[in-house]
Amino acid sequence: MKLTRSRVNEIRKRLDSNRDRALRATGKGSYHVLLQSSSTTHMDFSDLQILGARDGTETETREHVMSIVRNYTRAFFDKYLKGTNTPVLDGNATDPLVERVEFFKPTQRPN
Numbered sequence: 001m002k003l004t005r006s007r008v009n010e011i012r013k014r015l016d017s018n019r020d021r022a023l024r025a026t027g028k029g030s031y032h033v034l035l036q037s038s039s040t041t042h043m044d045f046s047d048l049q050i051l052g053a054r055d056g057t058e059t060e061t062r063e064h065v066m067s068i069v070r071n072y073t074r075a076f077f078d079k080y081l082k083g084t085n086t087p088v089l090d091g092n093a094t095d096p097l098v099e100r101v102e103f104f105k106p107t108q109r110p111n
Contacts, residue, residue: 023104028080031089033072034100040065068095 003011023030035044043049044065053059075086088094091101 020104024107026104026106029106030104031072031076032100032102032104033098034102035065035068036097036099039097045069065097068097072101 019032023032039061041049044062047066050059050062050066053062072088075088078084079086079089089101089103093101
């Protein structure tokens with residue numbers, strides 16, 4: 001892309017800021033769950049990676065990532081629809097692929 005490192009950092013900072021602003025704009029807050037980028041891709045949020053795995057080891061890895069996605073999605077809905085306690089959303093991640101779970105409180109809207 002012929003960009004300098006400082007320009008890439010500026011773009012990344014702006015994108016992160018926009019993401020954080022969007023996460024705060026929800027009515028009751030939202031979560032940002034960060035998985036290790038060396039082990040995951042954007043497409044890991046669908047079953048296409050599992051279907052396209054080249055061997056058993058890759059299949060196991062992709063299934064593991066998909067199980068993490070399912071667990072966090074289920075925890076979110078359990079917390080907000082069922083009112084149940086969800087330790088994984090409280091930052092008690094036990095999986096080494098989960099780098100960080102961050103809760104974004106909603107911004108206060110002026111009256």
